Amino acid sequence: AVVSTQSTGALGKFRDGSALEKFLEILVNQGVSADIADKLRKQEYEAVMGRAKYVEEIQAETEGFIESVDSLSMAKAAVLFGSGRQVPGDLIDHNVGIRLRRTKGDKVRTGDVLAEVHHNGNATKDHITDIKESFKIGQSCKPIKRILKIMSKDDDFSY
Numbered sequence: 001a002v003v004s005t006q007s008t009g010a011l012g013k014f015r016d017g018s019a020l021e022k023f024l025e026i027l028v029n030q031g032v033s034a035d036i037a038d039k040l041r042k043q044e045y046e047a048v049m050g051r052a053k054y055v056e057e058i059q060a061e062t063e064g065f066i067e068s069v070d071s072l073s074m075a076k077a078a079v080l081f082g083s084g085r086q087v088p089g090d091l092i093d094h095n096v097g098i099r100l101r102r103t104k105g106d107k108v109r110t111g112d113v114l115a116e117v118h119h120n121g122n123a124t125k126d127h128i129t130d131i132k133e134s135f136k137i138g139q140s141c142k143p144i145k146r147i148l149k150i151m152s153k154d155d156d157f158s159y
Contacts, residue, residue, distance in 0.1 A: 050095040052118035058132050060108040065141040069104055070134040074115075077130040081123040096120055098131060105144040108137060 013019040024037040039047045079086060082093035099116040102108055114135050117123055 052093075052095045052097075053120045054118070054123070056117045056119070056123065056128060057113045058115040058117065058128070058135070060102075060110055060112045060114055060135070060137060061132075062137055063109045064107075064137040064139045066102055066104050066106050066108060066114075066135055067138040067142070068136045069100070070136075074098055074131050074134040077123075077127045077134075081117075081119045081127055093120060096123075102135075105141060107141065 010019075013022075020041065024041055027040075028034055028037050036048055039045075075084070078084065078096070078098050081096055082091075083097045084090075084092060096119045099118065100114075101116065102112065102114045108114065115131060117128060117131060
């Protein structure tokens with residue numbers, strides 16, 4: 001198979017860590033302290049962002065394959081427990097949110113953790129239910145096409 005050298009080059013930069021180093025350099029140039037950038041380099045995210053008081057696991061109730069994840073429903077639920085704004089001026093709690101542990105196409109067994117809900121006591125049972133219902137699990141796995149098209153400099157970019 002023919003692989004674009006540009007694609008391999010970009011992937012190589014992620015694998016060898018140089019993309020992370022460039023990102024951290026950009027952060028420092030934008031005013032982030034070198035100490036914080038170093039913590040991010042060491043994956044000490046909670047030392048930078050903080051930590052929610054509670055973590056609730058969303059578990060698969062059946063075995064199968066994740067056919068879809070309704071990200072809009074999940075985001076709406078997360079906003080209600082503080083991860084975003086409903087109206088201008090709302091404060092954002094940067095310690096709360098949803099960490100996906102499984103995604104579309106993954107095989108799951110009953111009890112597997114699909115997501116973690118990080119909150120500070122204001123995620124209701126309805127929020128948790130909305131997040132759980134965002135995952136649709138079926139019995140068959142349809143192939144997922146993650147790369148839609150490989151572009152080249154010869155492609156027509158006019159609209």
